[in-house]
Amino acid sequence: MVSTLLTLSVLVLVGIAIWQMTKIFELSQFQTENSQVANDKDNKMNGYLMFAFLIFIYGITIFSLVKYTKVLLPEAASAHGSDYDTLMWISMAIIFFVQTLTQALLHYFAYKYHGKEGRKALFFADNDKLELIWTIIPVITLAGLILYGLYTWTEIMFDNAEDDPITIELYAQQFNWTARYAGEDNVLGDANVRLIDIDNANILGIDTADPNANDDVIVKEIHIPVGRKVHFKMRSQDVLHSAYFPHFRAQMNCVPGMVTEFAFTPTITTADMRQKKEIQDKVKRINAIRAEKAAKGEPNSDPWEFDYVLLCNKICGKSHYNMQMRIVVETEEEYNKWMAEQSTFGKSIAAN
Numbered sequence: 097m098v099s100t101l102l103t104l105s106v107l108v109l110v111g112i113a114i115w116q117m118t119k120i121f122e123l124s125q126f127q128t129e130n131s132q133v134a135n136d137k138d139n140k141m142n143g144y145l146m147f148a149f150l151i152f153i154y155g156i157t158i159f160s161l162v163k164y165t166k167v168l169l170p171e172a173a174s175a176h177g178s179d180y181d182t183l184m185w186i187s188m189a190i191i192f193f194v195q196t197l198t199q200a201l202l203h204y205f206a207y208k209y210h211g212k213e214g215r216k217a218l219f220f221a222d223n224d225k226l227e228l229i230w231t232i233i234p235v236i237t238l239a240g241l242i243l244y245g246l247y248t249w250t251e252i253m254f255d256n257a258e259d260d261p262i263t264i265e266l267y268a269q270q271f272n273w274t275a276r277y278a279g280e281d282n283v284l285g286d287a288n289v290r291l292i293d294i295d296n297a298n299i300l301g302i303d304t305a306d307p308n309a310n311d312d313v314i315v316k317e318i319h320i321p322v323g324r325k326v327h328f329k330m331r332s333q334d335v336l337h338s339a340y341f342p343h344f345r346a347q348m349n350c351v352p353g354m355v356t357e358f359a360f361t362p363t364i365t366t367a368d369m370r371q372k373k374e375i376q377d378k379v380k381r382i383n384a385i386r387a388e389k390a391a392k393g394e395p396n397s398d399p400w401e402f403d404y405v406l407l408c409n410k411i412c413g414k415s416h417y418n419m420q421m422r423i424v425v426e427t428e429e430e431y432n433k434w435m436a437e438q439s440t441f442g443k444s445i446a447a448n
Contacts, residue, residue: 097414097443098244108404108433123257123375135213136211136212136213139210139211140210140212142206142210143206143207143208143210144190144207145337146202146203146206147203147207148176150199150200150204150207153199154196155253156192156249166374166377166378166381169342169343170176170343170369170372170374170375171364171374172343172345172363173343173344173359173362173363173364173369173404173425174341174343174344174345174346174360174362174363175360175361175363176248176251176252176345176360176361177344177345177363179251180248180252180345180376181345183241183244183245183248186241186244187241203432206361238393244428246329251286252360253358253359254345259325259361260324260325261324261325261326261327261359262277262278262282262320262321262324262325262326262327263277263278263282263284263327263329263368264276264277264278264318264320264326264327264328264329265278265284265287265300265328265329265330265331266328266329266330266331266339266350266406267269267300267330267331267332267333268330268331268332268333268339268350268408268419269332269333269334269438270333270334270412270413270415270417270419271408271412271413271415271418272316272414272419272421273316273339273406273408273419273420273421274299274300274314274315274316275315275316275317275318275421276300276312276313276314276315276340276441277301277309277312277313277314277315277435277438278308278311278312279311279313279440280311280313280441281308281311283308283314284301284308284309284329284424285302285303285307285311285312285441286302286306286308286309286310287300287301287302287304287309287331288301288303289301289333291304292333296399296445297444298445299314299443300314302441304445308444309441310440310441310442311363311440311441312440312441313435313438313439313440313441314441314444314445315438316421317421317422317423317424318406318421318422318424319423319424319426319430319431319434319435320423320424320425320426320431321362321425321426321427321428321430321431321432322362322363322364322365322425322426322427322428323361323362323428324361324362324428324439325359325360325361326359326360326361326362327357327358328348328357328358328359329355329356329357330348330349330350330355330356330358331350331355331359332350332351332352333352334352335349335352335409335410335412335413336349336350336352336412337349337408337410337412337419338350338359338408338409338410339406339408339409340406340407340408340409341360341406341407341423342405342407343369343404344360344362344404344407345360346358347358347409350412362425364425365425365426365427366402366403366404366423366424366426366439367426369402369404369425370401370402374403378402379400379401379402382400383400386399386400395420403422403423403424404424405420405421405422405423406420406421406422406423407419407420408420415424
């Protein structure tokens with residue numbers, strides 16, 4: 097298949113090269129008539145082609161909306177997610193409206209007013225009214241979007257200590273995530289990459305002299321209770337990563353040498369999200385594809401089940417695509433039971 101595609105590509109490129117050489121030869125010959133100057137027939141044809149292209153781009157846009165809307169993210173699973181989605185849809189609606197209007201006018205005018213011998217274009221040196229209109233309208237629109245965006249950003253980023261959030265550190269490194277819970281005191285122990293000691297199971301560089309670190313819990317899977325705010329603090333060991341929670345509409349860069357923060361409140365448990373029709377339909381589609389791969393003996397063909405995931409949204413290296421961590425949103429009781437089963441950092445150090 098690959099060799100066939102490569103052969104066809106080479107043949108196409110050779111054909112283009114021959115065609116270009118032919119055009120160069122024609123242009124090098126002395127001709128009394130300049131065939132490169134567009135005549136009425138050429139202008140009329142270009143007008144028709146521009147109008148046809150307008151129909152094509154609208155057709156493919158409608159097709160894409162109908163065909164691929166199902167691959168969009170499902171309902172937001174965080175308290176701020178609905179505000180985020182509303183802002184996104186308003187922005188996209190405005191962009192789509194302006195794009196539809198301007199492209200329609202551009203291609204229609206190219207079709208209706210194509211060049212014709214003897215016809216002169218009407219020219220305005222300036223028009224203050226038009227310039228005022230197409231300056232003021234975008235200014236007002238963009239100012240409204242920016243103000244709405246700042247309001248939404250403030251609502252999302254404001255971390256109220258009275259909400260009693262769970263504190264979790266996300267530690268990014270090529271190419272995996274590690275999570276550290278603040279434990280019963282809900283205060284993370286100090287940490288520094290210079291304190292990393294693999295031999296003593298101190299993979300995050302936690303300061304063993306800090307008493308707040310003893311009850312910290314280090315895990316490779318995130319569990320969070322539904323309806324409880326979670327305050328994430330991010331660090332990176334090596335390069336720039338980005339903690340991306342697509343289903344919670346949250347993202348924050350992980351920058352080497354500094355701590356970045358983000359907080360959100362999950363609103364839908366993993367079990368409840370799995371029961372939603374759009375998720376069940378998605379699982380069926382993916383598993384149908386995986387069943388075909390399994391029948392052919394191809395890898396990565398095991399049945400898939402929906403889970404919330406933490407992804408890296410920065411191209412951080414060759415295994416960037418595989419840098420992810422499972423997130424389980426559960427009830428408070430299930431979360432407390434899971435936490436009780438985890439070993440603390442103090443006990444891990446003592447054991448080593």
